[in-house]
Amino acid sequence: MTGDNSEFSVIDRLFKPLAGLTAEARGLIDDVAVLGARDGYDLVVTTDAMVEGVHFLSTDPLDLVARKLLRVNISDLVAKGADPYGYQLLTAWPKGMAYEGKEIFAAGLRVDQDEFDFDLFGGDTVSTDGPLLLAITAFGHAPTGRTLSRAGARVGDRVLVGGYIGDAHLGLRVLRGEFDDLSDAHKAHLIRAYRLPQPRDDMADTVLENAHASMDISDGLIADATHLAKASAVRIVIDLDRVPTSDAARAAMVLGADAVDLVTGGDDYQMLCTASAAGAKVLIAAGFVEVGRCEAGEGVDLISNGQVLELEDRGWVHG
Ligand SMILES: Nc1ncnc2c1ncn2[C@@H]1O[C@H](COP(=O)(O)OP(=O)(O)O)[C@@H](O)[C@H]1O
Numbered sequence: 171m172t173g174d175n176s177e178f179s180v181i182d183r184l185f186k187p188l189a190g191l192t193a194e195a196r197g198l199i200d201d202v203a204v205l206g207a208r209d210g211y212d213l214v215v216t217t218d219a220m221v222e223g224v225h226f227l228s229t230d231p232l233d234l235v236a237r238k239l240l241r242v243n244i245s246d247l248v249a250k251g252a253d254p255y256g257y258q259l260l261t262a263w264p265k266g267m268a269y270e271g272k273e274i275f276a277a278g279l280r281v282d283q284d285e286f287d288f289d290l291f292g293g294d295t296v297s298t299d300g301p302l303l304l305a306i307t308a309f310g311h312a313p314t315g316r317t318l319s320r321a322g323a324r325v326g327d328r329v330l331v332g333g334y335i336g337d338a339h340l341g342l343r344v345l346r347g348e349f350d351d352l353s354d355a356h357k358a359h360l361i362r363a364y365r366l367p368q369p370r371d372d373m374a375d376t377v378l379e380n381a382h383a384s385m386d387i388s389d390g391l392i393a394d395a396t397h398l399a400k401a402s403a404v405r406i407v408i409d410l411d412r413v414p415t416s417d418a419a420r421a422a423m424v425l426g427a428d429a430v431d432l433v434t435g436g437d438d439y440q441m442l443c444t445a446s447a448a449g450a451k452v453l454i455a456a457g458f459v460e461v462g463r464c465e466a467g468e469g470v471d472l473i474s475n476g477q478v479l480e481l482e483d484r485g486w487v488h489g
């Protein structure tokens with residue numbers, strides 16, 4: 171059915187059901203949401219936006235765009251050891267965007283709200299002459315004073331990642347027509363990684379208990395390791411040969427993808443942690459992979475076969 175596509179109709183029909191009956195959201199009929207303090211926890215807050223053509227393709231299905239929007243924000247929360255709680259949503263719809271597209275977008279939000287037990291608390295709706303722009307401010311809870319940071323790494327720490335690196339970057343390139351000779355299954359795997367990151371909310375507690383420093387990888391493993399190294403005042407050495415890659419990524423490398431692109435391409439939304447030897451043991455048992463070490467000094471070196479690699483491009487930067 172075609173709905174009335176105006177601001178308040180879309181809020182009433184698409185967003186109110188997503189807010190449900192939570193006290194925080196006030197039924198989406200007020201000017202504010204009200205978040206109560208949870209005893210023994212800090213409220214952890216993060217904001218990430220996504221812009222059509224910059225973070226996703228205009229051909230990406232809108233339900234997956236919605237789910238990616240939730241997930242890139244949940245990714246920041248769980249990397250800090252926080253339990254996802256709820257979110258504020260900003261939608262800047264291109265003028266003339268059909269109601270049906272908004273409906274598909276809201277349906278995607280519903281799927282992942284249920285998946286991650288994450289509620290809509292409010293937001294804002296505007297229209298724009300520009301491309302579709304979406305933003306979420308996400309809230310989570312972490313035990314008081316214990317929220318992980320980029321700054322906790324110590325010299326001697328192991329550096330670990332939570333899963334395959336490079337799949338999403340290759341997925342974007344598949345969508346742009348590269349690696350046409352890959353099997354359909356490998357293409358589908360890589361495209362899925364680009365369109366639907368998999369934040370490990372089930373790992374938040376394990377990371378909180380065992381990591382010294384933690385963040386998610388959005389700009390690329392090397393770029394984000396550089397952010398972590400700077401915040402912690404350590405040098406990080408990453409061994410390219412130890413970075414976990416999927417079968418599909420290895421097949422793409424046979425077809426010419428460069429291993430370095432996998433660690434600089436970004437869009438991974440995997441966790442990057444540092445831990446003591448004992449902490450690393452627990453994280454590895456939980457599925458993390460050790461990819462390097464923290465040393466005295468600064469910056470990040472990428473090595474392969476024991477040699478430091480010169481990098482032309484170190485990762486994603488806006489602007
Ligand atoms: N426009 C902004 N205004 C205020 N703080 C910002 C802005 N953009 C980014 N930041 C802050 O800069 C830091 C790094 O942001 P960012 O690189 O986007 O982190 P992440 O990669 O985890 O999403 C965060 O503390 C974030 O809150």
Ligand SMILES: Cc1ncc(C[n+]2csc(CCOP(=O)(O)OP(=O)(O)O)c2C)c(N)n1
Nearest residue numbers: 218223224225226227388389435436437486
């Ligand atoms: C269409 C398209 N082109 C390029 C990219 C690659 N890309 C865009 S932004 C980005 C970095 C992550 O986005 P950012 O807004 O920096 O997220 P944050 O680090 O703040 O979480 C990457 C790898 C993409 N995801 N989609």
Ligand SMILES: [Mg+2]
Nearest residue numbers: 217218219388
């Ligand atoms: Mg950000």
Ligand SMILES: [Mg+2]
Nearest residue numbers: 218242246388
């Ligand atoms: Mg982020």
Ligand SMILES: [Mg+2]
Nearest residue numbers: 246385386388
């Ligand atoms: Mg982050």
